[in-house]
Amino acid sequence: MSAVTSPAVRLEGVRRIYHPGGADEVRALDGVDLSIGPGDYLSVEGPSGSGKTTLLNLLGLLDVPSEGRVVWRGTPVERFSERERTRLRRTGIGFIFQRFYLLPTLTALENVELPLQARGLPGPERRHRARALLAQVGLAERERSFPHQLSGGEEQRVAIARALANGPQLLLADEPTGELDSIRAQQVLDLLEAAQRSSGAAVVVVTHNPAVATRARRHLTMRDGRIVTDSAGR
Amino acid sequence: MNAIRWSLRWRSLKHRSAQTFLAVAAIGAAVALPVVLLSVGGGVYAHELSSIEQAGFSLSVGSTGAHGLSGVHVLANRIDGLGGVAAASPILSIAVDLSTPGGTVVPVLAEGIIPAAFAATQGAAERALLPSSISLGDPSDTAHYSNGSYTGPSSAQVLLSTPLLQTLNVGSGGHVRLSPSSNATAGVQFTVEGAFGLPPGFLGPSPLFVALLPLSQLQSLVGLAHLPSGGLLDSADSIQVAMVPSQAADPVAVQRVAAAIQVLVPYYSVVSLTEQTAELQSAQAVITGFYVGLSSVGLIVGLLFLVIILLRRVEQERQSIGIRRAIGVPAWLVAQGIVAEALALTFAGLLVGLTAGVATVEFLARYGSGGVADIAGLATFDPVTLGLLGAGLVGLALVASVLPIRRALTLSLPEVLR
Numbered sequence: 066m067s068a069v070t071s072p073a074v075r076l077e078g079v080r081r082i083y084h085p086g087g088a089d090e091v092r093a094l095d096g097v098d099l100s101i102g103p104g105d106y107l108s109v110e111g112p113s114g115s116g117k118t119t120l121l122n123l124l125g126l127l128d129v130p131s132e133g134r135v136v137w138r139g140t141p142v143e144r145f146s147e148r149e150r151t152r153l154r155r156t157g158i159g160f161i162f163q164r165f166y167l168l169p170t171l172t173a174l175e176n177v178e179l180p181l182q183a184r185g186l187p188g189p190e191r192r193h194r195a196r197a198l199l200a201q202v203g204l205a206e207r208e209r210s211f212p213h214q215l216s217g218g219e220e221q222r223v224a225i226a227r228a229l230a231n232g233p234q235l236l237l238a239d240e241p242t243g244e245l246d247s248i249r250a251q252q253v254l255d256l257l258e259a260a261q262r263s264s265g266a267a268v269v270v271v272t273h274n275p276a277v278a279t280r281a282r283r284h285l286t287m288r289d290g291r292i293v294t295d296s297a298g299r
Numbered sequence: 300m301n302a303i304r305w306s307l308r309w310r311s312l313k314h315r316s317a318q319t320f321l322a323v324a325a326i327g328a329a330v331a332l333p334v335v336l337l338s339v340g341g342g343v344y345a346h347e348l349s350s351i352e353q354a355g356f357s358l359s360v361g362s363t364g365a366h367g368l369s370g371v372h373v374l375a376n377r378i379d380g381l382g383g384v385a386a387a388s389p390i391l392s393i394a395v396d397l398s399t400p401g402g403t404v405v406p407v408l409a410e411g412i413i414p415a416a417f418a419a420t421q422g423a424a425e426r427a428l429l430p431s432s433i434s435l436g437d438p439s440d441t442a443h444y445s446n447g448s449y450t451g452p453s454s455a456q457v458l459l460s461t462p463l464l465q466t467l468n469v470g471s472g473g474h475v476r477l478s479p480s481s482n483a484t485a486g487v488q489f490t491v492e493g494a495f496g497l498p499p500g501f502l503g504p505s506p507l508f509v510a511l512l513p514l515s516q517l518q519s520l521v522g523l524a525h526l527p528s529g530g531l532l533d534s535a536d537s538i539q540v541a542m543v544p545s546q547a548a549d550p551v552a553v554q555r556v557a558a559a560i561q562v563l564v565p566y567y568s569v570v571s572l573t574e575q576t577a578e579l580q581s582a583q584a585v586i587t588g589f590y591v592g593l594s595s596v597g598l599i600v601g602l603l604f605l606v607i608i609l610l611r612r613v614e615q616e617r618q619s620i621g622i623r624r625a626i627g628v629p630a631w632l633v634a635q636g637i638v639a640e641a642l643a644l645t646f647a648g649l650l651v652g653l654t655a656g657v658a659t660v661e662f663l664a665r666y667g668s669g670g671v672a673d674i675a676g677l678a679t680f681d682p683v684t685l686g687l688l689g690a691g692l693v694g695l696a697l698v699a700s701v702l703p704i705r706r707a708l709t710l711s712l713p714e715v716l717r
């Protein structure tokens with residue numbers, strides 16, 4: 066179960082059923098097996114409602130499966146307490162949400178500082194590191210801006226800086242280029258890939274954009290809560 | 300898009316400020332009530348206690364019988380002779396009619412006293428209002444009393460309260476007639492020897508028109524010197540007993556004298572002021588308990604308000620909370636944020652409530668009518684009581700945070716971040 070040989074995260078027969086047994090039962094994931102190793106770079110495509118975000122939530126330990134297992138670096142996630150899962154999200158996982166989800170009352174800098182603060186980094190060090198991250202995504206000048214004062218692309222880059230803050234081993238990006246023109250989209254992908262190269266993190270990018278998908282080394286397609294194609298083969 | 304976000308932001312801010320205002324006002328109102336009740340109640344209590352403690356006497360001999368005490372000249376003498384006693388002052392209070400040469404007739408409260416003993420049993424505050432020496436012609440009231448025969452020469456001197464003197468417009472050396480109520484023919488003429496001031500009366504009406512005269516002369520005037528059968532009555536309402544200064548503060552000495560008096564007159568009651576103080580204290584404890592009960596109703600309403608507002612905030616902030624949780628902000632840090640909010644609202648409410656409570660008391664003391672202003676004027680803002688109130692409120696704020704924290708920590712992340 067050493068970090069090098071075992072996969073970063075593995076799903077085994079995972080189902081995620083919303084409102085089970087109810088009239089509004091939804092099988093958002095319906096039997097997914099997936100293994101992601103360190104340094105993997107995956108794209109996930111699929112129609113709206115096919116379960117892509119649900120898949121990321123499970124990979125990112127935001128959610129637990131209704132059936133099956135999520136195994137994080139060799140340990141089944143259900144063995145972790147809520148507190149340990151929170152710690153893993155803080156230290157091991159970077160999440161770039163479909164809708165950015167910056168905190169509206171915090172500045173760009175403070176948003177990036179948040180995960181560093183959660184890790185207990187002292188103020189000056191935190192700010193120094195957050196500034197470096199903002200500079201890395203080309204937003205050094207906007208550190209004092211609030212999210213509503215930023216363009217969609219800028220918000221997205223702040224969200225990326227925040228996701229990279231604690232050097233995650235797993236980077237999950239839900240439509241990170243959705244609102245961007247193709248040049249900006251390429252820049253965002255460059256950022257993710259740079260982060261991946263420097264830290265050896267695994268990256269999973271959900272996208273509708275074929276140009277984005279082609280940059281990944283492994284391609285998944287989902288439909289109705291199942292992985293229907295996986296370029297790695299299974 | 301930014302314009303829309305701006306207006307949303309502004310709207311939510313305005314919304315929140317209304318909530319903040321309501322929460323602070325509710326907690327403020329909940330705090331102001333106990334501040335007023337406890338400070339005024341405490342002030343009145345302290346005043347009553349100090350008037351007891353500053354009394355010039357330590358024991359009071361009384362009777363529940365219709366005629367009060369009898370044989371008081373002799374009894375007072377015997378009490379005076381007990382070790383440790385400085386003075387024994389019998390007092391007979393009874394309403395009589397006072398008429399001036401001009402024909403004005405007013406009812407007054409006549410206090411029959413033994414002048415020297417009376418002065419010796421007064422507290423410092425009352426003594427300051429009396430003339431430096433009260434003689435009324437015969438300091439020991441023995442000449443007229445004349446061993447119970449009431450045939451000795453009468454000095455017929457009287458001291459009148461300042462308001463009475465001003466109303467009647469008579470000066471020292473002038474003459475007035477005192478007569479039993481509704482029996483003007485039995486009147487006796489007195490010479491006004493001087494005036495005395497009245498202590499400020501709190502908590503209830505106090506007589507303004509008071510006359511001090513020798514006990515034996517009041518007894519003869521109102522028929523309490525002898526029984527209708529001719530037997531000696533020599534009646535008074537009570538005898539106040541002052542201890543010598545070195546023993547006044549010694550409860551054992553006071554109790555010893557009380558026991559000695561009780562041996563002399565087993566059929567009368569002998570009450571020490573210490574006992575009165577104890578009674579007052581237990582009464583005060585009951586009243587304070589009542590105030591606290593009443594106030595906690597207000598505080599609980601304030602607490603519920605706080606819970607509701609914190610729950611609303613969690614509801615409004617559910618996405619922000621979800622984002623924090625998703626990026627790994629520990630639960631305790633989220634909880635800390637809610638507690639901080641609860642404490643901020645509570646402290647603001649506490650400040651508002653204290654200010655409002657103090658302002659209310661000050662306002663009543665200044666502009667309240669009569670007795671209200673007097674009572675409010677007595678209020679004391681005891682830092683210990685107010686500190687306890689603040690501490691209790693902080694405790695309530697922590698309790699109020701529990702439910703909102705649970706709510707915040709059990710938010711389903713996939714739901715909140717859809």
Ligand SMILES: Nc1ncnc2c1ncn2[C@@H]1O[C@H](COP(=O)(O)OP(=O)(O)OP(=O)(O)O)[C@@H](O)[C@H]1O
Nearest residue numbers: 083091093112113114115116117118119120713714
């Ligand atoms: N919290 C929830 N409660 C009930 N149903 C849900 C919930 N979250 C997702 N679903 C449903 O689960 C299915 C999968 O949703 P999911 O968000 O994973 O799709 P997606 O592939 O990310 O879609 P999109 O491309 O539109 O983002 C959908 O039918 C969705 O309506």
Ligand SMILES: [Mg+2]
Nearest residue numbers: 117118163239
């Ligand atoms: Mg989605």
